[in-house]
Amino acid sequence: MEKSLCFYFQVHQPDRLRLYRFFDIGNDSHYFDEFANRTILRRVAERCYLPMNAIMLELIEKYKGKFKIAFSVSGTAMEQFEKYAPEVLDSFKRLAETGCVEFLAETYSHSLASLISEKEFVAQVKEHVAAVKKHFGVTPTAFRNTELIYSDQIGESVARMGYNIMLTEGAKHILGWKGPNFIYTNAINPRLKLLLKNFSLSDDIAFRFSDRSSPHWPLTSEKYAGWLDAAVKNDEIINLFMDYETFGEHQSQSTGIFEFMKALPKAVFEGTELTFRTPSEAAGKHQPVAPMHVPSPISWADEERDTSAWLGNELQNEAFHKLYALEKEVMSGKNEAVISDFRKLQESDHFYYMCTKFFSDGAVHKYFNPYDTPYEAFINYMNVLSDFAIRVEKASVKKVRGKKSGTK
Amino acid sequence: MFGWEFPPHIAGGLGTACYGITKGLAKHDVDVLFVMPSASGDEDQTSVRIINASDVAVTESWTDVKEMNEFVDKVSFLKVSSGLVPYIDPREYDSMSVRNERMSRTEYEDFKINYGGKYKFSGKYGANLMEEVARYALVGAAIARENEFDVIHAHDWLTYAAGIAAKRVSGKPLVIHVHATEFDRSGENINLRVYDLEKMGMMAADKIIAVSNLTRNIIINRYGISPDKVITVHNAVDFHGFRQVNANRGVPEKIVTFLGRITFQKGPEYFIEAAGKVLKKYSDVRFVMAGNGDLMNRSIRRVAKLGISDRFHFTGFLRGDDVKKMFAYSDVYVMPSVSEPFGISPLEAMRSNVPTIISKQSGVAEVLKFAIKVDFWDIDAMADAIYGLLAYPALSGMSVRCGMEEVNALKWEKAAFKMKEVYLQAINEWKINRKN
Numbered sequence: 001m002e003k004s005l006c007f008y009f010q011v012h013q014p015d016r017l018r019l020y021r022f023f024d025i026g027n028d029s030h031y032f033d034e035f036a037n038r039t040i041l042r043r044v045a046e047r048c049y050l051p052m053n054a055i056m057l058e059l060i061e062k063y064k065g066k067f068k069i070a071f072s073v074s075g076t077a078m079e080q081f082e083k084y085a086p087e088v089l090d091s092f093k094r095l096a097e098t099g100c101v102e103f104l105a106e107t108y109s110h111s112l113a114s115l116i117s118e119k120e121f122v123a124q125v126k127e128h129v130a131a132v133k134k135h136f137g138v139t140p141t142a143f144r145n146t147e148l149i150y151s152d153q154i155g156e157s158v159a160r161m162g163y164n165i166m167l168t169e170g171a172k173h174i175l176g177w178k179g180p181n182f183i184y185t186n187a188i189n190p191r192l193k194l195l196l197k198n199f200s201l202s203d204d205i206a207f208r209f210s211d212r213s214s215p216h217w218p219l220t221s222e223k224y225a226g227w228l229d230a231a232v233k234n235d236e237i238i239n240l241f242m243d244y245e246t247f248g249e250h251q252s253q254s255t256g257i258f259e260f261m262k263a264l265p266k267a268v269f270e271g272t273e274l275t276f277r278t279p280s281e282a283a284g285k286h287q288p289v290a291p292m293h294v295p296s297p298i299s300w301a302d303e304e305r306d307t308s309a310w311l312g313n314e315l316q317n318e319a320f321h322k323l324y325a326l327e328k329e330v331m332s333g334k335n336e337a338v339i340s341d342f343r344k345l346q347e348s349d350h351f352y353y354m355c356t357k358f359f360s361d362g363a364v365h366k367y368f369n370p371y372d373t374p375y376e377a378f379i380n381y382m383n384v385l386s387d388f389a390i391r392v393e394k395a396s397v398k399k400v401r402g403k404k405s406g407t408k
Numbered sequence: 409m410f411g412w413e414f415p416p417h418i419a420g421g422l423g424t425a426c427y428g429i430t431k432g433l434a435k436h437d438v439d440v441l442f443v444m445p446s447a448s449g450d451e452d453q454t455s456v457r458i459i460n461a462s463d464v465a466v467t468e469s470w471t472d473v474k475e476m477n478e479f480v481d482k483v484s485f486l487k488v489s490s491g492l493v494p495y496i497d498p499r500e501y502d503s504m505s506v507r508n509e510r511m512s513r514t515e516y517e518d519f520k521i522n523y524g525g526k527y528k529f530s531g532k533y534g535a536n537l538m539e540e541v542a543r544y545a546l547v548g549a550a551i552a553r554e555n556e557f558d559v560i561h562a563h564d565w566l567t568y569a570a571g572i573a574a575k576r577v578s579g580k581p582l583v584i585h586v587h588a589t590e591f592d593r594s595g596e597n598i599n600l601r602v603y604d605l606e607k608m609g610m611m612a613a614d615k616i617i618a619v620s621n622l623t624r625n626i627i628i629n630r631y632g633i634s635p636d637k638v639i640t641v642h643n644a645v646d647f648h649g650f651r652q653v654n655a656n657r658g659v660p661e662k663i664v665t666f667l668g669r670i671t672f673q674k675g676p677e678y679f680i681e682a683a684g685k686v687l688k689k690y691s692d693v694r695f696v697m698a699g700n701g702d703l704m705n706r707s708i709r710r711v712a713k714l715g716i717s718d719r720f721h722f723t724g725f726l727r728g729d730d731v732k733k734m735f736a737y738s739d740v741y742v743m744p745s746v747s748e749p750f751g752i753s754p755l756e757a758m759r760s761n762v763p764t765i766i767s768k769q770s771g772v773a774e775v776l777k778f779a780i781k782v783d784f785w786d787i788d789a790m791a792d793a794i795y796g797l798l799a800y801p802a803l804s805g806m807s808v809r810c811g812m813e814e815v816n817a818l819k820w821e822k823a824a825f826k827m828k829e830v831y832l833q834a835i836n837e838w839k840i841n842r843k844n
Binding site for chain 1: 655657658659660698704705709712713715717721722723733737
């Protein structure tokens, strides 16, 4: 039987908050650091998105439909592309037109809504699907949640939304003796197929590619194809899931990462029995082997592979619950600007900045963090949230008054 | 007068106090020569002459080896290179000076190069603070040789060594001024090197000025100093040129403020617990903790744990106008200090029409009759007081009115008058002793 190799790249940029001081609360409702957001987006576009998209297009054309990949582009990233780098959107669109690229559904705001509010979760997925359709002209059929967060419950609600394919982490503590290189199903609704990330082989590229202390450095495409072949010997599918910013941003161009990717398809064709497939194609090709039981949420982050990078300490939990305590009022207000800010404040990155796990995965955390300490991140976020809460309250008071006068 | 800082460049309250004291002394015809480690030149010199210790060369003041040896004798209780060797017993001191007596020409040159010359002080509270303290003493001795004066006045432990050195060189009486002790700063986990320096200063002083009875008691009980040597002169506050800023308050709720360093001494945790209690009964209020310090992160975690971070805000360190803005924002000011030798900030709050709650463990409680006083540990009483000031306008109204009157009665001129009396006493006793 033919075996599958499935690449999926995550494209996301957060809306970073500006330094928001206590004195701004109630006086200034402009929360975001547009300068930083624009600067960073332009930089990553030049180093990663544009050159990498060009390489992907070149490979797809060169191998005439035999090279396939998948993307999940968060709503906030699409919004920023539109504002600061429309040429990136165009290049994704060209990739979409080849038919060899699948776009996945996720939450528009790259949020953690699936962990607390199904209503909000569903609404954000709908928003995201609409945006993908608008920008890339395709409707996603497979789902990936923020940071590959998954549990039996979340899987069930994704299935209820009509998806029957979902991507998540091949977490060791869940799989035990089982391997990630097969297709599994949701424990509650067996119609939802699960594609699991092979974290070891994914991290060989995403984190270890340029690690000179590794005995395997330098990693060539041929060597890597050899590993893929060995890994899939008795198995069916290898899922390589990673941040798209790996290419050119986390691993800079000088590491040779672009050359590695350019040469990889040929090495795979020649050295393995793998076929490039998109997640949806792969799920159609292979039969699930077993249900996977995930009672509490897993993710692709850190050694723990759980949600502790975002909700692991009292600061994060406090901010998270204070935010979602406003949900009902925000939604009943139907004020577009308020809802938009509510969604932006839900971006998982804000909570990631408040993480205090500095020791084991500190390097990764530091790289992504605009704040010096998690405490600063928390204070800044809570100041913004306090102002936001005042706006929400004002809006709902107005509405009540409006209703009263309306009944007269 | 030896100080460590002077407005406009100040890190703590000491500089502001020195400014008020020198201005007050000028009104009583006391000429002050103010020495500080690092002056920037933009200090207000209308009532003092400022000597910048960074401009003083230690070597300029002597002419030969003999004189040099005498000098070294007098200042050798501090070793510059190894930080500090606190003066413990006379025998050790003697052996040190015996060694120094036979200082050779080369040693003299060595001294000139290593310890002489000018030393650029940072005047900050940084890593080589101890070295700066010791070098400051050397400079103090040199200045004492070159200037005429009747009495030496040294502020807080950083300058005691300089005061002692000046006393040894000049033979003039020494008054030290205790604005805070190591017990106030660190609780029971004191830094022994600082404690030793403080004790050395207190022992060597002819008179000691304490900023409150609270501090006076610490000096007597914890440092074993004879009570008749220690005189309390309460601090005052100078609101000359004080103006209130108009804050555009963005929040409709009332605001309860803590403003100060977030350290053990200031009792931030009691404020947080009291806030948690008040918020259970009274929702129309926000709490603000302004400042930073080593307990800040712990405080943030505690606030998050109590689940009140949407009503409890941290501003970080505030400067200049932001402090005034914060007072203008405030409806209640709380100073829950565990140990506060005096405490100027409640006075600033009262001057800004903010009703104020202070801990009984603060020196300022001795001079304020109308402020609400609670034990720092009594969070129930603190919560009660906050609630009362928020909920009953009559109470806060009276607190504001009486507070303003009390604050306006506290003048540096009065405090300086008492200090002058201390000086005169010290000089008289010194004269009597010399005759004997």
